Amino acid sequence: MKNKNMPKHVAIILDGNGRWAKKKKKPRSFGHYMGGRNLFRVATQANELGIEKLSVYAFSTENWKRPQEEVDYLMTFPVEYYEKNKHRIDEILFKVTVSGRKDRLPKALLKVIDDVVEKTKNNKGLELNICLDYGSYDEIIQAVNACDQPVTRKDLEAHLMVSEPVDLLIRTSGEQRISNFLLWQISYAELYFTKVYWPSFNKKQFEKALNNYQKRTRRFGGLK
Numbered sequence: 001m002k003n004k005n006m007p008k009h010v011a012i013i014l015d016g017n018g019r020w021a022k023k024k025k026k027p028r029s030f031g032h033y034m035g036g037r038n039l040f041r042v043a044t045q046a047n048e049l050g051i052e053k054l055s056v057y058a059f060s061t062e063n064w065k066r067p068q069e070e071v072d073y074l075m076t077f078p079v080e081y082y083e084k085n086k087h088r089i090d091e092i093l094f095k096v097t098v099s100g101r102k103d104r105l106p107k108a109l110l111k112v113i114d115d116v117v118e119k120t121k122n123n124k125g126l127e128l129n130i131c132l133d134y135g136s137y138d139e140i141i142q143a144v145n146a147c148d149q150p151v152t153r154k155d156l157e158a159h160l161m162v163s164e165p166v167d168l169l170i171r172t173s174g175e176q177r178i179s180n181f182l183l184w185q186i187s188y189a190e191l192y193f194t195k196v197y198w199p200s201f202n203k204k205q206f207e208k209a210l211n212n213y214q215k216r217t218r219r220f221g222g223l224k
């Protein structure tokens with residue numbers, strides 16, 4: 001894997017946990033659990049490759065529409081996982097940040113988020129930005145409301161939850177849509193879709209996406 005021409009900011013729509021589990025005749029919750037574990041593997045790889053930022057879509061502002069039981073699992077399993085594994089927090093070599101609304105998440109999850117963000121904030125290298133109760137409509141509206149009038153691009157971008165433009169957007173599971181993720185930030189991103197379900201998206205798959213990105217010519221409206 002060539003480290004030159006690495007994307008600075010990679011975004012991933014982590015999709016297909018449910019279908020992955022179904023294929024294995026397991027409950028959807030098992031897919032979410034294995035998807036969560038995979039996130040830390042992929043982030044470790046991104047850190048080793050020298051990627052600066054990895055923004056992942058873990059729970060959208062629309063995902064509250066899912067059955068209560070599934071929403072409850074998604075809000076509680078990270079807490080249980082953290083409680084069991086917090087003695088190993090030093091193994092996380094990258095910084096963790098979280099983007100999204102904070103007013104609808106359960107208190108116990110917010111506490112875990114604060115803890116992980118605080119304990120990893122001095123790590124060098126990658127920033128893993130987990131987008132939770134995140135949606136672009138929501139993000140852009142709150143940013144516009146926070147700006148002085150008339151709104152400028154610079155001011156608006158300063159108020160977005162995620163400020164850096166995305167270089168490469170990956171979506172797993174075969175769906176080819178954006179589902180309200182980083183609409184502003186992906187304006188000139190390279191898009192990469194793979195049929196692989198998120199829990200199966202391994203080291204090789206990630207390298208394949210990055211290799212594909214490295215072969216592309218980005219023009220940003222100009223000529224190259």
Ligand code: IPE
Pocket residue numbers: 014015016017018019020058059060063074173
């Ligand atoms: C992605 O997997 C994780 C979340 C949206 C929380 P899904 O849960 O969307 O899995 P599929 O798309 O139903 O297979």
Ligand code: IPE
Pocket residue numbers: 013014015016057058059060063175177179
């Ligand atoms: C997008 O996946 C949201 C996350 C991955 C968190 P969904 O599974 O919710 O998207 P749709 O409903 O298929 O568009």
Ligand code: MG
Pocket residue numbers: 015016017
């Ligand atoms: Mg899905």
